[in-house]
Amino acid sequence: MIIKPRVESLELQLLRSLNMRMNLTEKETNNYINLEKGFIGEQKFDEWLEPLPDNFLILNDLLLETSNTTFQIDSLVISPDAINIFEVKNYEGDLIVENENWYTRTGTEIQNPILQLKRCETLLRKLLQQFGHNHTIQVYVVFINPEFYLYQAPLDLPIIFPTQINRFMNKIKLKSLQLKDKHLKLSKQLLAMHLTDSPYKRLPNYDYEILKKGITCEHCHSLNTNYKDRMVVCYDCGHIETHKDAILRSVEEFKLLFPDKKITTSVIYDWCKSNIQKKLIQKILSTYFEQISSGRFTYFIHRDN
Numbered sequence: 001m002i003i004k005p006r007v008e009s010l011e012l013q014l015l016r017s018l019n020m021r022m023n024l025t026e027k028e029t030n031n032y033i034n035l036e037k038g039f040i041g042e043q044k045f046d047e048w049l050e051p052l053p054d055n056f057l058i059l060n061d062l063l064l065e066t067s068n069t070t071f072q073i074d075s076l077v078i079s080p081d082a083i084n085i086f087e088v089k090n091y092e093g094d095l096i097v098e099n100e101n102w103y104t105r106t107g108t109e110i111q112n113p114i115l116q117l118k119r120c121e122t123l124l125r126k127l128l129q130q131f132g133h134n135h136t137i138q139v140y141v142v143f144i145n146p147e148f149y150l151y152q153a154p155l156d157l158p159i160i161f162p163t164q165i166n167r168f169m170n171k172i173k174l175k176s177l178q179l180k181d182k183h184l185k186l187s188k189q190l191l192a193m194h195l196t197d198s199p200y201k202r203l204p205n206y207d208y209e210i211l212k213k214g215i216t217c218e219h220c221h222s223l224n225t226n227y228k229d230r231m232v233v234c235y236d237c238g239h240i241e242t243h244k245d246a247i248l249r250s251v252e253e254f255k256l257l258f259p260d261k262k263i264t265t266s267v268i269y270d271w272c273k274s275n276i277q278k279k280l281i282q283k284i285l286s287t288y289f290e291q292i293s294s295g296r297f298t299y300f301i302h303r304d305n
């Protein structure tokens with residue numbers, strides 16, 4: 001049973017948008033690509049978790065804090081006999097393990113994911129103890145990509161390789177114990193403790209003027225789109241979207257990038273920079289948003305605000 005579903009992080013959404021609309025540095029681009037790849041890997045892992053019976057409580061992307069230290073868990077699965085933490089890695093290519101150090105084929109050292117996971121385990125144990133829980137915690141690094149190989153991996157590492165996921169899931173499914181109230185209570189406590197992260201301070205510097213304007217493609221995110229006959233068409237991948245959906249999506253993107261700016265017809269008309277007539281944009285905004293008149297100008301807010 002999914003208690004906390006996985007959604008795209010704000011940071012990924014923002015970087016995806018900035019990647020299309022400005023020139024990112026190499027480091028920023030790599031960070032963006034890693035987030036995209038990581039999210040794809042996590043979604044693949046979610047497909048594996050989906051068939052688990054209801055006596056498994058799943059909480060995805062938890063951000064928790066204990067003793068002034070925050071830690072993030074890709075997937076936490078409460079099963080009747082244990083709390084399982086999964087760190088999902090969507091690595092491709094080869095890595096080599098030497099003692100506690102992990103290297104690429106070219107000899108560049110990378111962060112040891114096992115140590116990262118052990119840190120999570122320690123912090124989670126500490127947090128649970130504060131609430132009087134003493135469940136068994138099991139941790140796993142899941143390598144989800146079949147194009148990955150790990151040389152010299154010691155047998156005792158808590159690793160699940162792509163070819164083992166199926167067997168692993170079948171094995172844990174066999175444990176058909178009943179969940180107790182304490183498990184449900186724990187899942188609710190963890191959900192309540194989840195912190196909301198603000199990614200804005202980690203983003204590259206940007207302002208409205210430097211960003212490329214236009215409607216991005218819903219599918220491939222390209223700005224190479226055109227409006228015709230109430231449809232927005234992508235010249236790069238051929239994806240077609242109704243102008244209404246494309247404008248509403250563009251408004252959300254604008255709001256995400258500029259949470260303090262007001263949504264007006266002129267602002268969105270300039271942001272979309274397409275041949276969609278201004279009055280059509282106004283019609284869509286006034287249909288789907290609440291209209292606020294303030295002196296000489298009118299702006300729009302979400303109806304549920």
Ligand SMILES: [Zn+2]
Pocket residue numbers: 217218219220221222234235236237238239
């Ligand atoms: Zn496209």
